[in-house]
Amino acid sequence: xxxxxxxxxxxxxxxxxxxxxxxxxxxxxxxxxxxxxxxxxxxxxxxxxxxxxxxxxxxxxxxxxxxxxxxxxxxxxxxxxxxxxxxxxxxxxxxxxxxxxxxxxxxxxxxxxxxxxxxxxxxxxxxxxxxxxxxxxxxxxxxxxxxxxxxxxxxxxxxxxxxxxxxxxxxxxxxxxxxxxxxxxxxxxxxxxxxxxxxxxxxxxxxxxxxxxxxxxxxxxxxxxxxxxxx
Amino acid sequence: xxxxxxxxxxxxxxxxxxxxxxxxxxxxxxxxxxxxxxxxxxxxxxxxxxxxxxxxxxxxxxxxxxxxxxxxxxxxxxxxxxxxxxxxxxxxxxxxxxxxxxxxxxxxxxxxxxxxxxxxxxxxxxxxxxxxxxxxxxxxxxxxxxxxxxxxxxxxxxxxxxxxxxxxxxxxxxxxxxxxxxxxxxxxxxxxxxxxxxxxxxxxxxxxxxxxxxxxxxxxxxxxxxxxxxxxxxxxxxxxxxxxxxxxxxxxxxxxxxxxxxxxxxxxxxxxxxxxxxxxxxxxxxxxxxxxxxxxxxxxxxxxxxxx
Numbered sequence: 001x002x003x004x005x006x007x008x009x010x011x012x013x014x015x016x017x018x019x020x021x022x023x024x025x026x027x028x029x030x031x032x033x034x035x036x037x038x039x040x041x042x043x044x045x046x047x048x049x050x051x052x053x054x055x056x057x058x059x060x061x062x063x064x065x066x067x068x069x070x071x072x073x074x075x076x077x078x079x080x081x082x083x084x085x086x087x088x089x090x091x092x093x094x095x096x097x098x099x100x101x102x103x104x105x106x107x108x109x110x111x112x113x114x115x116x117x118x119x120x121x122x123x124x125x126x127x128x129x130x131x132x133x134x135x136x137x138x139x140x141x142x143x144x145x146x147x148x149x150x151x152x153x154x155x156x157x158x159x160x161x162x163x164x165x166x167x168x169x170x171x172x173x174x175x176x177x178x179x180x181x182x183x184x185x186x187x188x189x190x191x192x193x194x195x196x197x198x199x200x201x202x203x204x205x206x207x208x209x210x211x212x213x214x215x216x217x218x219x220x221x222x223x224x225x226x227x228x229x230x231x
Numbered sequence: 232x233x234x235x236x237x238x239x240x241x242x243x244x245x246x247x248x249x250x251x252x253x254x255x256x257x258x259x260x261x262x263x264x265x266x267x268x269x270x271x272x273x274x275x276x277x278x279x280x281x282x283x284x285x286x287x288x289x290x291x292x293x294x295x296x297x298x299x300x301x302x303x304x305x306x307x308x309x310x311x312x313x314x315x316x317x318x319x320x321x322x323x324x325x326x327x328x329x330x331x332x333x334x335x336x337x338x339x340x341x342x343x344x345x346x347x348x349x350x351x352x353x354x355x356x357x358x359x360x361x362x363x364x365x366x367x368x369x370x371x372x373x374x375x376x377x378x379x380x381x382x383x384x385x386x387x388x389x390x391x392x393x394x395x396x397x398x399x400x401x402x403x404x405x406x407x408x409x410x411x412x413x414x415x416x417x418x419x420x421x422x423x424x425x426x427x428x429x430x431x432x433x434x435x436x437x438x439x440x441x442x443x444x445x446x447x448x449x450x451x452x453x454x455x456x457x458x459x460x461x462x463x464x465x466x467x468x469x470x471x472x473x474x475x476x477x478x479x480x481x482x483x484x485x486x487x488x489x490x491x492x493x494x495x496x497x498x499x500x501x502x503x504x505x506x507x508x509x510x511x512x513x514x515x516x517x518x519x520x521x522x523x524x525x526x527x528x529x530x531x532x533x534x535x536x537x538x539x
Contacts, residue, residue, distance in 0.1 A: 048431050071435045080431045088424045091417070099421045102414060103433025144432070 001025050002047070002078070002152045002183055007056035007066075009046040010207075015054060016042040017207040024152055024183040028199040029174065032187045035229060039207040040187040041083055044154045047185075048080050049073045060152065074103050079150030083157050083187075085141040089130030093121055093140055096129050100147035114146045117173045135166030142173055152183045159193060171197065191225060194218070203228045236370045236383040237507065243368075245503020247392050247461070250399035251454045253495035255472060256479040257403060257488060258450030264486030265423040265443045267329055268322060271336040274473025275343040276314060276448035280306045280455025281358075281464035282351050288358045295359035299460070302358065306456045307449035314448030315441045322444065323437055340469075347466040360391040360460035395457045402453060403492060410488070419443060423486070475502075478518050482525050484535025493533065 002024040010016040016039045024030045032040050045051040047058050049070030058066040065073050074080070079100075088096050097111055104110075115122045118139040124132065129140060138158060145153060155174070159167040174197065178184055188194050194201060201213040203225070211228060218225060259273045283306040288298030317339055325331040366389065367382045410416035422429045422439045430436050454472075455464075462468065479498055483490025498518050505514035525532060 050427055050431060069435070070430045071433055074431060074433045082428065082431070086425055086428045088421050088428065090424055091420060095417055095420075098414075098417060099429070099434070100432050102418075148432070 001061060002185070003059045004043070004047065005057050005059065007043075007046055007053055007058065008207075009042060009051050009053045009056075011051065015207065016051075017046060019056070020204065020207055020209060021056075022185075022202050022209065024185040025200075026151070026183045027178060027181045029178055029184040029186055029197050031194045031198040031201045032185060032204065033189070033194065033201060033225065033229060034204040038204045040204065041156055042207070043204070044080065044082075044156050044185070044187060047073075047154060048078065074100075074148050077104075077149060077151035079145030079148040079153045081138075081141045081145045081153070081155040081158055083160070085137045087129040087137055087141055087144070089128070091129055092126050093129055093132070094125040096140055096144050097147050100144045104148055106147065106149065110147060110149065114143045117146070117176060118143050118169065135162050135169075138162055138166060138170060142170060146173070146177070150177075150182055152185065153177055154185045154187075156187045157189060158186070159188075159190070167193075189229075191222065191229070194225070195222060201225065233370075233383065236368075236386040238504070239368065239370070240386055240388075241504040241507035242500060243388050243392070243503075244507060245500040246396050247499075248502055249496045249499020250396045251458050252472075252475055252479055252499050253403055253492050254399045254457070255451045255454035256476040256483075256491045256495055257406060258447035258454075259476045260480045260483070260486055260488055260491040261406075261419075261450070262444055262447035263480065264488075265419050266322075266327060266440050268327060268332045268444070269329070269336070270444075270447065271333060271473070272317075272339040272343060273336075273447070273451055273476060274469030274471075275340050275347075276310050276451040276469075277455040277472045278347065278464075278466060278469035279310045279313070279343060280452025281459040281462075281468060282347055282455075282466070283309050283452070284456040284459045285356050285358050285464045286351075296361035299358065299361040299456075302456050302459075303453070307452040310452035310455075311445035311449030315445035318441045318444040319437075323440070327440065344466060344469070351464075351466060353466065355463035355465040357463045358459045360389075362390050362394070363460075364390040366390060366393070391460060395461070398457060399454070402450070406450070407488065474515075475518070478522050480532075481522050482532055484532025487532065487534040487536075490532055490534025 004020060004022045007017050007020045008015055020043060032043060034040050042051055046053055049066065049068065053066050057064050060076055060078065063076065065076055088099065101107065101111060120136060121139055121143060129137065132140060142158065158170050174184055195218060198218065199215050201218055202209055203211045213225065255277055259270060262268055262270050284302035287302040287305050291298045291301045321335050321339065322332055325335060365387050367387045369380050370383050370386060371378050371380055410419065418434055418439055422434055422436055426436045475498065479494045480491055483494030502514040502518065505517060
């Protein structure tokens with residue numbers, strides 16, 4: 001289980017997150033929602049250690065990961081699929097996966113297992129990542145994070161701008177991982193996607209939690225979620 | 232000497248310069264490519280390589296070959312270690328900020344230069360080459376009776392100069408192989424492409440930067456060791472080498488190893504030819520003019536990627 005406890009973090013003197021707390025439980029999909037600039041991406045970056053916390057802490061299965069150097073965080077089992085994919089564009093598909101496999105000291109066995117989820121990538125292992133289609137790039141970004149054997153997977157708007165067949169493949173991978181017991185923390189703007197996937201939703205505004213919903217409450221009253229997002 | 236043999240001589244001299252320049256500029260290009268740091272102190276690492284080579288050869292004794300081999304191994308290790316320490320104590324503390332690293336490496340340049348002057352002195356000192364056999368080169372002439380081979384007077388080189396060309400080529404090939412086919416190379420390329428994502432996938436970026444800065448300086452030091460039996464070690468020798476290295480990496484494309492090598496061959500060869508037939512000053516003027524033209528018409532260099 002991942003818990004964020006009283007996290008305050010930002011860039012320079014501008015604090016984006018203010019005393020934010022949240023929990024991502026194993027075997028559940030937690031959605032983080034909010035308007036643009038609410039601090040969703042900063043939350044994921046702060047969990048990864050890419051934005052240093054000014055106060056508060058991030059705890060994974062009892063270990064305070066926010067005290068670790070940022071490069072040691074993925075090795076503890078936190079995978080990150082950033083917004084816009086952020087692949088290593090000039091590297092091949094295989095090399096992108098290799099970078100992640102090195103972080104956990106894993107070998108080709110795990111790679112084969114991950115590629116089972118995205119068989120399309122198997123035929124493109126030698127191809128440069130920046131020559132893949134948008135959907136294939138998102139598959140690679142997800143596969144790369146899965147090569148960390150994550151206990152927690154952080155995804156930042158993974159279906160943005162994708163065609164429906166690609167969205168299905170990404171969702172299927174999320175559900176498979178959840179069923180295997182991983183905690184998933186998903187930043188998502190599309191309410192239909194959230195309603196279909198989320199076990200728990202947390203809405204943030206100005207870096208603070210303003211409301212939380214469980215799946216049942218959401219199904220009964222989706223308009224409350226819409227009112228928070230202004231849609 | 233006729234024009235043909237004279238040209239061949241100029242090309243050979245140019246090839247030696249091109250080889251050393253390619254090695255040195257590869258270090259500068261590697262540091263810029265991975266770290267986005269313009270290392271103004273790079274020429275001083277070249278000078279330190281030459282000075283340490285002299286010191287090691289002097290200390291070790293036991294004949295020119297033993298001293299030279301010891302220098303070839305120890306100088307890049309010592310200079311690379313110093314550079315990695317400079318990275319961790321200076322560049323890391325200023326967060327590798329592009330503007331501040333330029334100022335910091337200018338400071339480093341003067342510190343290294345003045346410390347060398349204080350410790351080593353203002354003299355130029357030679358290191359004996361491990362071997363230096365003069366090799367007369369043949370030339371083919373087509374006469375009335377068909378082609379005939381002869382050895383023109385003055386058309387010769389030395390076994391050491393040929394070794395410099397071969398050693399530099401082998402080292403550059405080794406760098407390329409390491410970058411493209413090893414885990415260390417993959418880590419460096421991933422860091423170069425996106426340092427934040429490299430961190431998010433377990434790469435200790437600051438350690439990679441220290442290693443790359445050390446390797447870059449080590450390559451400059453190797454170039455210094457190779458050149459010191461031809462030119463003497465002197466505390467001011469880094470200045471011109473730095474200028475030529477910048478010319479090469481700007482023409483080749485900052486951060487492009489292939490571009491650096493092509494540009495080093497172009498600049499080295501043209502420098503050799505123009506220096507032999509006209510004057511070394513004219514060669515530098517034309518090289519600088521070429522940089523200006525590249526900056527105006529193709530700012531990303533011959534092989535550099537255009538900024539989007």
